Amino acid sequence: MGYMPLVTAWVDIFTYGVNTLKGFSQKLGKILGPIIIKLVNHIIPYYREELSEAPGLDTLDNQLVHSFLKFINTYVNSRYGIWSDEELKEMSPEEQAQLKTPEAQVKLSKMFTIYSCIWSLGGEFT
Numbered sequence: 001m002g003y004m005p006l007v008t009a010w011v012d013i014f015t016y017g018v019n020t021l022k023g024f025s026q027k028l029g030k031i032l033g034p035i036i037i038k039l040v041n042h043i044i045p046y047y048r049e050e051l052s053e054a055p056g057l058d059t060l061d062n063q064l065v066h067s068f069l070k071f072i073n074t075y076v077n078s079r080y081g082i083w084s085d086e087e088l089k090e091m092s093p094e095e096q097a098q099l100k101t102p103e104a105q106v107k108l109s110k111m112f113t114i115y116s117c118i119w120s121l122g123g124e125f126t
Contacts, residue, residue, distance in 0.1 A: 003065040007040050010069045027102075028059045028076060028109050035110065036072070039054050039117050040065055047121065071116030076109045 014029030044061050053059060076082050080106045088096060101110065 002038065004045065004108065005062045006062060006065050006069070007037055009038065018123055025105075027085070028082065028106065029055060031106055032072070032076070032113055035113060036069075039121075040068070041115075043108065043117065043121050067120035068116055072122045075112040075116060080108070080112070082109055082112075 011029065011033035016024060044064065046114050047064075048061075072108075078084070078087055081100045083099060091099075
């Protein structure tokens with residue numbers, strides 16, 4: 001089956017709101033989805049062809065991609081200043097005024113995606 005069903009399921013969940021986890025913005029799912037697909041499609045084959053894994057740490061592509069997506073779930077949330085639409089509705093206008101701007105949240109989300117990619121997909125390679 002490969003790793004793409006895992007990636008497309010993640011994108012569908014967070015882009016279209018199918019079983020959306022609390023705390024993740026669907027708007028960000030639409031922005032990050034294509035980025036994640038592009039990263040995975042380019043990086044996994046590159047790693048397998050050009051790099052070698054650390055001795056004794058053999059991995060499967062699904063494991064690497066799963067770790068990548070879990071990293072994103074960990075960092076792209078309200079704990080790090082990235083708020084979902086649900087959470088914003090529960091806040092007063094005064095509280096919302098003190099939050100990061102939507103543009104800053106998108107930028108931070110993209111930075112966390114790259115960070116997640118480096119640590120999860122590249123951690124075992126030399």
